[in-house]
Amino acid sequence: MYGNWRSAAAFRVRIALNLKGIPCEETFIDLDAGDQFKPDFLAINPQGAVPAFFDGDGPPLTQSLAILDYLEDVHPAVPLLPADPRARARARSLAQVVACDTHPLYVPRVRNYLMQTYGLPKEAMMEFVRHWFETGLRTLETRLVDEPGTGRYAQGDALSHADLCLVSLWVGTGIFGVETAPYPTVRRIAEDCLTQDAFARAHPLRQPGAPT
Amino acid sequence: MYGNWRSAAAFRVRIALNLKGIPCEETFIDLDAGDQFKPDFLAINPQGAVPAFFDGDGPPLTQSLAILDYLEDVHPAVPLLPADPRARARARSLAQVVACDTHPLYVPRVRNYLMQTYGLPKEAMMEFVRHWFETGLRTLETRLVDEPGTGRYAQGDALSHADLCLVSLWVGTGIFGVETAPYPTVRRIAEDCLTQDAFARAHPLRQPGAPT
Numbered sequence: 001m002y003g004n005w006r007s008a009a010a011f012r013v014r015i016a017l018n019l020k021g022i023p024c025e026e027t028f029i030d031l032d033a034g035d036q037f038k039p040d041f042l043a044i045n046p047q048g049a050v051p052a053f054f055d056g057d058g059p060p061l062t063q064s065l066a067i068l069d070y071l072e073d074v075h076p077a078v079p080l081l082p083a084d085p086r087a088r089a090r091a092r093s094l095a096q097v098v099a100c101d102t103h104p105l106y107v108p109r110v111r112n113y114l115m116q117t118y119g120l121p122k123e124a125m126m127e128f129v130r131h132w133f134e135t136g137l138r139t140l141e142t143r144l145v146d147e148p149g150t151g152r153y154a155q156g157d158a159l160s161h162a163d164l165c166l167v168s169l170w171v172g173t174g175i176f177g178v179e180t181a182p183y184p185t186v187r188r189i190a191e192d193c194l195t196q197d198a199f200a201r202a203h204p205l206r207q208p209g210a211p212t
Numbered sequence: 213m214y215g216n217w218r219s220a221a222a223f224r225v226r227i228a229l230n231l232k233g234i235p236c237e238e239t240f241i242d243l244d245a246g247d248q249f250k251p252d253f254l255a256i257n258p259q260g261a262v263p264a265f266f267d268g269d270g271p272p273l274t275q276s277l278a279i280l281d282y283l284e285d286v287h288p289a290v291p292l293l294p295a296d297p298r299a300r301a302r303a304r305s306l307a308q309v310v311a312c313d314t315h316p317l318y319v320p321r322v323r324n325y326l327m328q329t330y331g332l333p334k335e336a337m338m339e340f341v342r343h344w345f346e347t348g349l350r351t352l353e354t355r356l357v358d359e360p361g362t363g364r365y366a367q368g369d370a371l372s373h374a375d376l377c378l379v380s381l382w383v384g385t386g387i388f389g390v391e392t393a394p395y396p397t398v399r400r401i402a403e404d405c406l407t408q409d410a411f412a413r414a415h416p417l418r419q420p421g422a423p424t
Contacts, residue, residue, distance in 0.1 A: 046355055047309065049313070061301045063308040067301065069301065089273045093275040100316050101261070118336070131329070135321075139258055142258040
């Protein structure tokens with residue numbers, strides 16, 4: 001897999017690989033240096049985004065949720081989606097609150113666009129980042145409190161894609177300085193997950209290139 | 213289903229329902245009037261976003277890709293994902309280029325944030341919208357041309373979630389005034405789809421509330 005220590009999308013895939021016991025070697029792409037837009041990497045993923053995941057020789061798989069579903073298809077022994085269609089849909093929906101409606105708004109390409117095209121100072125750009133973190137976290141907190149599907153984890157009592165995405169957002173609050181007090185249910189689930197080896201080993205700050 | 217004539221996410225779900233032959237009644241939420249943030253609707257979807265889909269009495273299903281996967285689980289007779297795991301992953305990845313990395317950047321809540329918080333005039337905000345349309349379209353075009361999986365449709369010769377998302381983005385180029393000449397392969401697939409009844413009936417401009 002091509003990834004990056006800070007990438008929330010690579011983090012989600014790394015957790016799934018650990019939970020399913022699939023060995024994986026990760027090559028880190030320096031997003032701050034713009035290595036994702038160099039020809040060598042664009043030949044792998046023309047979008048210039050991580051993760052790009054190779055299973056054997058085949059063409060690379062991209063988009064973290066698509067990779068998670070692929071791992072579900074080919075390594076079903078440790079399931080990360082519930083069997084019931086409604087519960088599956090809820091787990092996917094919670095995952096997508098993060099992976100569709102929150103994370104894509106604070107990736108480097110968007111942060112750079114705001115600073116370069118609009119000439120925003122970094123602090124003004126960071127308001128945008130924190131606003132969408134807070135919007136995503138508030139949606140998760142409200143749904144986790146109100147909806148009967150919540151259990152030990154985001155969907156019931158078994159880990160699912162929803163938890164992988166929730167944790168990837170939660171860890172980002174530390175990296176981006178987002179206030180976390182209003183989201184105790186998100187915190188409860190994230191902290192529970194992060195005590196587990198598969199999550200802890202996948203943590204961004206434990207990857208090569210991360211600040212010490 | 214609660215939707216809106218202009219919503220690309222509701223459009224995707226509407227196409228899937230038509231293709232699978234599932235009758236559905238749609239209630240239109242006026243996003244410009246902010247009806248998605250009124251208490252009645254927030255009780256349905258605390259995120260204040262469409263679509264929200266009811267199948268029978270159960271709690272509403274949200275997030276368009278999660279709804280598409282749910283429809284796949286419970287109405288598999290007309291499949292909208294290929295059976296092969298790698299082909300499925302590619303169809304999902306192409307769908308997510310639109311539904312994760314493009315569409316969430318131009319929804320009303322983001323456009324309003326840019327104008328209200330940064331005081332950007334509408335035309336400057338529209339540069340942001342068009343930039344991410346173009347980024348998404350360029351990624352799709354490059355991948356559709358370069359990757360061997362492309363056929364009559366985005367993934368092979370059968371319709372998939374990738375086409376539903378591609379068409380929902382393509383139709384948005386007209387609504388937002390995005391230049392389309394650089395994307396002939398996206399155009400070929402979108403125009404092929406839009407000649408088909410299930411797509412044509414789902415078209416935003418054929419829904420209640422749309423401009424004539």
